[in-house]
Amino acid sequence: MTSIRKLALTGHVTSSVGWLGAVATFLALAVAGLISKDVQRVRAAYLAMELITWFIIVPLCVASLLTGVVSSLVSTWGLFRHYWVLIKLLLTVFATILLVVHTKPIGYVASVVAKTTISSGDLRAVRIQIVADAGAALLVLVVNTTLAVYKPRGVTPFH
Numbered sequence: 001m002t003s004i005r006k007l008a009l010t011g012h013v014t015s016s017v018g019w020l021g022a023v024a025t026f027l028a029l030a031v032a033g034l035i036s037k038d039v040q041r042v043r044a045a046y047l048a049m050e051l052i053t054w055f056i057i058v059p060l061c062v063a064s065l066l067t068g069v070v071s072s073l074v075s076t077w078g079l080f081r082h083y084w085v086l087i088k089l090l091l092t093v094f095a096t097i098l099l100v101v102h103t104k105p106i107g108y109v110a111s112v113v114a115k116t117t118i119s120s121g122d123l124r125a126v127r128i129q130i131v132a133d134a135g136a137a138l139l140v141l142v143v144n145t146t147l148a149v150y151k152p153r154g155v156t157p158f159h
């Protein structure tokens with residue numbers, strides 16, 4: 001393995017699996033924020049979720065995508081040659097779009113809890129949506145990790 005490929009792969013595994021861990025943490029906070037009866041805990045959860053989103057999840061997502069593309073191009077895998085790489089690319093782009101779209105509701109709930117105390121019935125739809133999105137993102141990341149390790153055979157017509 002060339003040293004550039006090793007470097008790219010180290011960055012890729014670190015950022016991708018780190019992203020998965022951060023989303024799992026986010027999901028725990030989203031569930032706590034939805035079901036807890038303790039107003040201080042609810043407030044703390046949404047404020048922490050906003051911080052984790054901007055300072056951990058978004059940078060790791062960008063890093064995973066960039067290092068994934070670099071790893072594909074500097075290795076013999078190629079970006080469009082193997083189905084497992086192409087599917088990972090599409091799933092990661094989908095997860096990135098989901099993330100960008102959902103920074104808005106997260107920011108909204110965080111700004112509300114920063115100013116007022118919310119009860120369990122307030123902003124219910126958006127709080128449920130945040131849990132569902134985090135669950136979907138976690139599933140996509142687990143599928144990507146599985147694809148990365150198993151590397152199922154199959155080449156696309158684009159090789």
Ligand code: HEM
Nearest residue numbers: 009016065068069071072075077088089092144145148149
């Ligand atoms: C969240 C998304 C992702 C996760 C969790 C993930 C996870 C991983 C892991 C754990 C490996 C190491 C497997 C091994 O060396 O046996 C890997 C390798 C790889 N990933 Fe990803 N990945 C993600 C996104 C991407 C994207 C977007 C691409 C490309 C478009 C990509 C392309 C590759 C390639 C080509 C390798 C092999 C590199 C090499 O052998 O040098 N990955 N990925």
